[in-house]
């Protein structure tokens with residue numbers, strides 16, 4: 001291996017290790033460290049899927065994505081707050097909160113995606129009385145004059161509340177600057193997504209995933225630089241191309257799969273070329289206008305340029321056709337539905353998407369997981385059989 005290639009590989013390894021250390025930082029030490037650099041600095045935690053991070057940034061605070069504890073938290077108290085038949089995410093979130101491991105956050109936003117998250121916001125209000133807790137009502141009407149107006153008023157309310165915490169008023173100019181910072185991040189993430197779509201051997205699923213998660217801990221400017229550097233180096237690293245099939249993954253937008261499951265998919269012979277992991281990190285696909293009314297720009301982004309999600313009502317009823325088109329655009333040989341056990345939004349949407357794939361002649365397989373799943377042999381066999389079947393009888 002030449003010296004230049006060895007240096008590239010070493011730097012790539014350092015980037016993925018840095019991202020993994022942020023993923024492992026369940027005590028939010030990196031957030032506490034960021035806050036220690038200025039007295040007015042505050043951190044606002046948010047639950048999946050999406051909140052407009054630009055507003056938090058414009059108020060001088062750090063948005064921190066809270067995605068549960070995966071397989072790294074032993075649930076002791078979390079179980080006692082919930083019935084058996086719901087997903088795992090709220091248990092680990094409560095466990096982390098009551099254990100003081102979210103103390104670095106000064107406030108919390110809970111987007112309206114399902115009843116579990118709604119109930120969780122109420123619990124946070126009771127369990128953490130000194131903290132700012134807000135349930136973000138996202139519009140389910142996508143008419144600009146109705147849902148758009150409502151959404152703008154909701155965003156202005158959040159901006160006022162967080163501004164009161166930091167002492168920084170969210171002016172139009174500050175918000176435009178934040179839109180620009182997040183636009184740069186969107187550009188970087190699109191580069192990463194497109195590199196993986198076009199040359200998936202350059203961007204292993206685990207690295208890709210950890211980079212997305214890093215964006216939920218780092219200031220946006222730092223994350224943008226990290227992603228750009230990774231994409232540039234990955235193109236020069238000469239990673240070998242494997243005889244893998246190309247799959248799109250759906251259902252993993254909220255409770256996240258453990259890292260072991262992501263490794264298993266690739267070891268089973270699947271390149272993930274499209275997915276809905278950490279969906280809020282790239283929920284708005286297009287750059288937002290930074291010249292006009294920034295509140296309008298954010299509302300337009302959410303209402304008309306955001307990715308489809310099980311928790312988002314699609315007034316135009318084109319979700320299934322859009323999904324088939326996306327699978328084709330990303331040249332996926334097949335689809336893996338992997339949803340968290342008991343996730344109503346993901347599991348209720350799945351039959352509609354499966355029917356659309358059947359009609360389009362696109363193969364798929366499905367299984368469920370929990371964020372603390374520890375056994376992957378069955379999943380490896382299922383994904384491996386799917387990959388082999390597509391190589392033998394499909395178009396892969």
Ligand code: SF4
Nearest residue numbers: 087114116254255343
């Ligand atoms: S995993 Fe599903 S059911 Fe659980 S909180 Fe998330 S969206 Fe709701």
